[in-house]
Amino acid sequence: MDAKKDITILTDFYTEGPVIDSNGNIYVTNLLGKEILKYDGDNEFSVWATCTSPNGQFISSNQEHFICNSLEGSIERFDQHGNHMETYFQGQVDGHLVACPNDLWIGDQGMYFTDSVRYAGAVLFIDKSRETSVIANQLDYPNGIVFDKKRNCLYVAESYKNRIIKINLNQPNHPVSTLVKLPSHPSADEARNLPDGLFLEEDGKLWIAHYGMRQYHCYDIEEQRLDSFDSQITRCSNIYVNDDCIVLTGGEGEPGPGRVRIIQRGKSAADETQKISKLTLGTVALGLPYVVFDDNLPVAKSSASDIIQKAYQAGITAFDTAREYGTAESLLGNLIEQDQLRDAVIISKFKWSNEACHDDEKALVEALASVRASLQQLKLSKLPICLFHMVSSFDVQSVKGILPKVFARLKELNLIEKAGVSVDHPLEIRHFIDDDIYSAFQIPINILDHRLTSTNLWKELVDRKKTIFVRSIYLKGLLLQDPDHLTGNLVEAKPFLKSLSAIAVDAHMSISQLCFSYIRDMEGVTSVLIGPDKEEQLMENISLENGPEIPKDTLNKITTLFAEVPEHLLTPRLWKM
Template sequence: MKVSPLTLGTVQLGLNYGIANDGGKPDRTVGEAILKEALQSGITTWDTSRYYGNSEEVIGGFLAANSREAADLLVVSKFKWSAEAVTDLQKARQEAKDSVRQSLKALGIPVLPILLYHKGKDEPIDQLLRFLPMVVNELQEEGLIRKGGISLYYPDEAMAVVEERSLQAVQVPINIFDQRVVRNGGLARMRERGSLVFARSVFLQGLFFLDEGKIPSHLRDALPFLQRLRRLAQKAQMDVAQLAFSYVRDLTGVTSVVFGAENPDQVKENAALQQAPALPLDIREEIADAFQQLPLKVITPGMW
């Protein structure tokens, strides 16, 4: 299974998404242009979900029309359980199987390369892990998926997942402001175990790019940290996007960086970020020191 260093996040194709998104959900033509540009840029891993509006259907339509060009595409999709399924193994099995089959139908593919559980903020990780490894194994045995894993809501949950051998893929928020999975040893443990690690929220859903005058009142606590981020970018002689991207890209253990795009140009811009040289050691050390004590409400988009 070859995962590209960049993963195209496709929530924008199905929903209005992102604090800095002024354009809303792109129309079908723009969505297909985004997908085409991703392939042309060598971005052959795409992330979607049953909960991203009609994102899977948009991808499926594109694949049907571009089957030859997309032959090496690797799709990551996600599912969720109802509250009842979390405590009922038979219901958990059935809901997972039904969701995967719906994804396969929407995408028009016979097997889902990677399936992740789409964890919510209020779901206890220990409760989910009662059934998830078993259900993932069964889906693999039935030939419905190739690999299984989980998309975590909180970085602190990574340590609970690392011992589950059947959960071979983990998606987790990592960015300059939110370094918890680095500090708590979760990323190092996942690297030791050989997990596929997808780093999402690299730009903190666009917060890094907001002008100071557009920062909502409930996020004013982020302002001094954003100002420091911009000073660090100037010191490193790069823009904020390159600094934020390179920090995550260069973390040992990160398999692929997930990014979203509202138009094809943004795909090109992110592909270009991948080509930049590594950050100087002194800049990385300053990043580690500068952003240790951010308020939880700033680094957790679900609390916005």
């Protein structure tokens, strides 16, 4: 297996059915690609076997593979070398015609599997002598299935009810109850929910792939606690977990392209699976009047709190704030105190006075006061990511000399986990990139701004595996304005905005999607920072996250047309409106 911590492999077809054999080999299926794939390492899969429509997969104790052949209504059996042995099952069970076997689980007692049908789906059983029976029926698209040996019950993802059900096998009629109701997509579209594959660890942690939510969850059955993570796969279909790794399957849609994500892990470190979401919610506009091209009216506290909660429910786990953002830190802190933002990654910032740039002691005193005040407002004992807010008027050489010592002290005091810098100008990165104390950077970049990305500095930043947050992707809203309504020195932006509009039309995208996709798909970008002050803006950005990629010829056109945009147009503090 690759030694990388977290890798994602692109495949031609949407993927399903992840399993790992006793030798550590990873296998996945692609239902519409008609293949069972084996991971060869180095980000490559090869065809291990073929099947008409392979879906859920289970490896038995003797290393045989059993495959749900969904479109044929059958279950197929393969030996450990990929040779097809037989059609293990096809047909009816107690008058129920199996239409679409989806997932299965095999143990000493036999095989349990799901038949995925709307409203009339079923869970079925085949014992060792191949006698069959219906375990539960009239389910609304039963999907992933696992067996809990300790409690003698089944857990099944009932997709269109957006829940995990428990089927009690201790009683003859196998009563069905809700184990856990899952978070719903803010759009209220049931197709954006749909829990899919399941995996149960021996310690009672139930892992859930949440197809429509772009998430995967870990549900602690004993503690009845649900932790949610960003799958980084638009449609996350299934999950497999062992001591070494987590394997996620799915893709951008069906039939494809597909994705397989492999996250290396430690058995006792489920928290290591937590990732910064691809979107980060910026809170400046929620805490004070901020927007340039809008009404500048602050959002009511209740509305701001609703926006934060809806973002979290939609899978956003990273929240950017600062001491200077008005009530933003206290808004987050109130929700954290109410346990509404469990395991969220909070990024906050501090800066110091001009005098502190030349005084080590003053810099430390001001930094400590700011960070401690942030922790108090945020109701945290330790800040996950702490950034220094670099101001262009600061003496950068002085900052460069003092800041590492300040961050080292903050870490010694256990006040922060990770340190970094939020730069004012993209090229300020050059002053901080070489110091290993900085693991995260926040940088203003947009589709017109190639000052950093056109240099070797960007490649160096990416190669060093730094956490990169990109902000100002719409250039404070300028990129979304009507070119004919610009005033002051922004009139000079008119030809660039018209070119941007023409490119968007040619690419069959909205301007906002073009701007978003450009940053989202840029190599090395960890998370795109968005700053909505209204729920509608939040939902639009969430929808943009799942939008199309920009064609390669369009990317080349962007690079050419926007190679020399004037500095004052790219720098909001130089605008004269």
